[in-house]
Amino acid sequence: MIIQIPADDNRERYVCVECETIHYRNPKIVSGCIPVHEDKILLCRRSIEPKYGYWTLPAGFMEMDETTLEAARRETLEEANARVEIEQLYSVINLPYVNQVYMIYRSRLLDLDFSPGEESLETRLFTEQEIPWNEIAFRTIKHTLEYYFADRAAGEFRLHTGDILRQDNQYNFVESVN
């Protein structure tokens, strides 16, 4: 592999010197759910790095041949053995410093027959008061949960969009449009 700017392009790409194939690299979508049952949210405690032992919403990299909704449902099934009905695209958060875009859907748990999947140590329903705020794995999840409880209190759920930007090892969350 060499790095060069292909003809008709304006950026450096990875190009195979053998077959001349251009290997494009692009940001990835992380799709997931807020699984809701009555006044409680289902969280998963991670059994893998990064953030082993921390709590998160079920979410993961979108795979080929699926939609963002299918990815969110699949991740919820894989990480929590839980089935959901998806209700709303709820948060879209850019993390340009790791080339990820989070898309989290508000959803309704279809039954209470959930249990830890391979990437989880534990799965549990939490009321707002019980949320372990200091043990949430990722900033995107923390912001999404904060929006959720604020919107629930206000009586209206709406899409939230924002960017988490890293500068000098500081992370800032900036709301964008919507």
Next chain:
Amino acid sequence: MIIQIPADDNRERYVCVECETIHYRNPKIVSGCIPVHEDKILLCRRSIEPKYGYWTLPAGFMEMDETTLEAARRETLEEANARVEIEQLYSVINLPYVNQVYMIYRSRLLDLDFSPGEESLETRLFTEQEIPWNEIAFRTIKHTLEYYFADRAAGEFRLHTGDILRQDNQYNFVESVN
């Protein structure tokens, strides 16, 4: 490169036999704008394949190190030499058969100093009556424009989400949540 299921995974991946690097392949985001001036929309006529000569909204693959909003603004600058203020995430459309997720933002043209970029033959403002519906390059763009004019007539713009599914060479647009 060989295709195999890595340890701790449940899917086949491309793995380099030399260095054992796993080359993940994931869907890509296509980010773009509806650039609006008064009652008109800016469209670009494509100077490249696919769909050479057809009209489209400025949009393209999101690159590394940028946010979805930055990608939408950059594509609008590259394809139409146009500057916009982004107002709303307006459509999110999955195309699983080509592993793309379109994210189109409603935006306001900041000035009328636009012109065709390298990938455009022509750039032009269109009223609703003037839109060349039979010469729109992509289904995602057609659905997004239809939503835009319907919402404008109704007096309220809201996020639209959907999937375009291919079966037996037929394409069906299915609205999802929101």
